[in-house]
Amino acid sequence: MFGSLYRRLKSRLDKAQATVATAHAIARVVYRMLKYKVEYEAINVKEYEAKYKEQQIKYMKKKAQAGFQLIPALSEGQPTKKA
Numbered sequence: 001m002f003g004s005l006y007r008r009l010k011s012r013l014d015k016a017q018a019t020v021a022t023a024h025a026i027a028r029v030v031y032r033m034l035k036y037k038v039e040y041e042a043i044n045v046k047e048y049e050a051k052y053k054e055q056q057i058k059y060m061k062k063k064a065q066a067g068f069q070l071i072p073a074l075s076e077g078q079p080t081k082k083a
Contacts, residue, residue: 001048002026008052 002022009018033040043051064070 001043001045004045004048004052 002025005025006018006022009021013021029040032038060070
């Protein structure tokens with residue numbers, strides 16, 4: 001999960017900022033573990049990416065209600081329409 005987070009952040013931030021943000025995420029997880037005396041609940045990369053995608057879709061739908069228009073993007077493998 002943290003590797004995916006780092007790569008996603010690195011795509012829009014520089015390397016140092018992505019490292020600090022990832023370290024901050026790790027620190028929040030460790031704090032929660034210590035404070036509530038719970039074990040680490042690891043999620044795999046596919047679950048993390050699916051959850052992130054759902055969050056992005058929810059965010060985009062909320063933006064659409066604020067006056068933006070959503071247009072579905074072509075997924076990979078779909079033929080493009082030529083006029």
